[in-house]
Amino acid sequence: MREVFKNELDAIADELVSMARQVTAAIDSATTALETNDLPLAEQVISGDASVDAMQAELDQKSAQVLALQAPVAADLRVIISALKMSVAIERMGDLARHIAAQVRIRYPEPAVPAQFSEVFSQMGRAAHRIGEAMITLLDDPGTAAVPMIAAIDEELDTLHLRVFTIIGELAAGDITPSQIADVTLISRYFERFGDQAVNVSRRVEYLLTGNWEPALSQRPQQ
């Protein structure tokens, strides 16, 4: 984000990049906790999310300071407004990683994910990692290349989300319990939303770079 923010806005850019790094680390740990049924790791993701929330509060405060002290206009003002919106999306990504970790804790010592779903969730976890990395790249050094990459990985996540529903639809009676079906539905939804929020961030950056505003996810097909 260096070229876009420049000078005094660097602190805000740094905060966004730090938040992006933190939520990417969180989704990685949540995925590992899910794959290995690692309760301490899940606990770590859950307790660690408070610092993402604190970062959002700090970023909002810095943005308010810049607005109050420098009264930016035009491009600089757009950057601040976008940062305020992006921080909501990134903070939410931290929540979603925490929700996945919470599923591990709720079901422990049983695994949160029945065997039929372990492969698809590992794939979702890897896609979530890549979309997090692409978001860090985009915020750290924005260029149009990361925008379509994020869109492509988000489509992968949507396809995997549909795959979860296909596996659910193919279950034989008694394969897994109704509660386990509810669990995998929610976990899949959390990964899928993680991707959506990265797209929200990338749309904001694209808007800063090009001036074109796409009103995000609202018209996309559901489930």
Add this chain to the structure above:
Amino acid sequence: MREVFKNELDAIADELVSMARQVTAAIDSATTALETNDLPLAEQVISGDASVDAMQAELDQKSAQVLALQAPVAADLRVIISALKMSVAIERMGDLARHIAAQVRIRYPEPAVPAQFSEVFSQMGRAAHRIGEAMITLLDDPGTAAVPMIAAIDEELDTLHLRVFTIIGELAAGDITPSQIADVTLISRYFERFGDQAVNVSRRVEYLLTGNWEPALSQRPQQ
């Protein structure tokens, strides 16, 4: 919101109230569509959501204008920053109403909700209506009374969300299909998130009124 925003900020307050009215009407229609398996009504909710998105874009533009032309500081600046954040939450409430309506469309002509769940979802719909109305009241004429009311209704929604998982846990094999379990899990989640977003809005208003900032939902227990 009249006292908080005053004068030139009135346009922004009006936009927030209009958005709140629109998403409350949307959740009402989505609930009715769910209860009566009304496809045209569901379609209306789905297509109507674009106007909520447009209202958010318009509100952002107005906020940018006020920031650029008037360089507000102190309380007025906090109001604008809060409005930018609140519009994200209210827009999301519109998405959630649309997601519920989309479930009706996806399953039509089958009902989206199996008989075992119709009562709990009607209760969730009524609670979502009340939380929407409380949010309109809060934004239209802020006072501390609406804040605890929103928190209380949100707790009702959380309790009903847990009730859905209890009903799922008590299902006998073959009562409903695995796909239906996934459906009711998501519908319940959408109603529950509708409440969370109203709480996010009320926390922002409370912050404007009192200066106390509660970092929202992040520490709340999951599922």
